[in-house]
Amino acid sequence: MKKTLIAVCALALGGMSLSACGSERDSAEDGSITMGFAQVGAESGWRTANTTSIQESAKEAGIDLKFSDAQQKQENQIKSIRSYIQQKVDVIAFSPVVETGWDAVLQEAKRAKIPVVLTDRAVDTEDTSLYVTFIGSDFVEEGEKAGQWLVDNADTSDVDKDGAINVVELQGTTGSAPAIDRKKGFENVISSESNIKITASQTGDFTRDGGKQVMEAFLQSNPKIDVVYAHNDDMGLGALEAIKAAGKKPGTDIKIITVDAVKDGMTALAAGEINFIVECSPLLGPQLMDVAEKVVAGEEVPERIVTEETTFTPEQAKEALPDRKY
Numbered sequence: 001m002k003k004t005l006i007a008v009c010a011l012a013l014g015g016m017s018l019s020a021c022g023s024e025r026d027s028a029e030d031g032s033i034t035m036g037f038a039q040v041g042a043e044s045g046w047r048t049a050n051t052t053s054i055q056e057s058a059k060e061a062g063i064d065l066k067f068s069d070a071q072q073k074q075e076n077q078i079k080s081i082r083s084y085i086q087q088k089v090d091v092i093a094f095s096p097v098v099e100t101g102w103d104a105v106l107q108e109a110k111r112a113k114i115p116v117v118l119t120d121r122a123v124d125t126e127d128t129s130l131y132v133t134f135i136g137s138d139f140v141e142e143g144e145k146a147g148q149w150l151v152d153n154a155d156t157s158d159v160d161k162d163g164a165i166n167v168v169e170l171q172g173t174t175g176s177a178p179a180i181d182r183k184k185g186f187e188n189v190i191s192s193e194s195n196i197k198i199t200a201s202q203t204g205d206f207t208r209d210g211g212k213q214v215m216e217a218f219l220q221s222n223p224k225i226d227v228v229y230a231h232n233d234d235m236g237l238g239a240l241e242a243i244k245a246a247g248k249k250p251g252t253d254i255k256i257i258t259v260d261a262v263k264d265g266m267t268a269l270a271a272g273e274i275n276f277i278v279e280c281s282p283l284l285g286p287q288l289m290d291v292a293e294k295v296v297a298g299e300e301v302p303e304r305i306v307t308e309e310t311t312f313t314p315e316q317a318k319e320a321l322p323d324r325k326y
């Protein structure tokens with residue numbers, strides 16, 4: 001199924017003609033496109049790389065980018081989106097910090113005839129006419145890849161060789177698509193394995209500090225931890241510090257699985273302090289600008305654009321590191 005700007009305009013305007021669709025008309029006048037982008041924050045290495053990708057590709061595409069950083073707060077993102085609507089930008093793009101609670105502001109954008117493109121994270125809404133497309137990863141699949149590695153490497157992950165693999169989970173931001181889906185995907189795969197259990201699970205908010213603090217608490221209250229599953233590299237790196245501070249060897253005494261594959265994560269993986277990383281690419285800028293141009297021009301775009309990704313073992317990380325872009 002395809003969604004088009006024509007469909008969005010038609011829904012918004014009822015019987016009015018396509019030429020009356022605001023974003024198309026405005027951009028045609030001087031040929032340039034203005035995009036309002038509401039970013040989540042600067043919580044992780046992934047996010048920094050994502051912001052750079054968006055800013056650089058806007059520049060390359062000649063798109064005038066209005067950028068805001070919500071510091072991981074939904075209310076700030078909503079304020080930015082409202083201000084982009086007031087400024088009558090041609091297209092709004094954003095990475096929703098959490099999945100729910102967007103319908104009202106997206107209705108406002110729709111009424112103002114400004115198309116909305118979701119990037120990186122999804123929203124949970126019944127009304128899919130509120131956005132044109134969603135560009136980003138399949139987070140459930142990422143969680144499944146993490147779980148599959150653990151199932152395939154159960155022998156080596158059973159650190160105390162007692163037959164039971166105790167996993168502690170560091171969740172991303174509560175209510176965010178990647179936290180919900182990476183948890184779900186991991187559980188999908190390990191649930192049929194009776195020896196693998198998640199013994200503790202808490203949010204570290206996708207930050208290094210958050211990962212470190214939660215891991216310190218886990219280490220104090222859980223005497224037997226075989227594996228850490230962190231929803232991103234930064235929290236895994238924080239956990240790694242906590243494990244070292246507790247006098248244990250990360251990657252050996254406690255295995256670590258993470259998601260992202262940013263440079264710092266890959267460096268720790270190559271050094272054997274992390275055991276497996278599922279890649280999640282932050283380089284969404286070029287695709288976003290391409291889609292924005294098409295949407296503003298009234299061309300068709302697919303309603304879902306999935307990012308292609310791989311996984312890394314320590315050996316593969318060593319090979320990939322010299323050319324790693326983020």
Ligand code: GYE
Binds near residue numbers: 043232
């Ligand atoms: O994995 C994490 C970041 O939404 C995919 O957000 C993104 C996640 C990424 O903070 O590092």
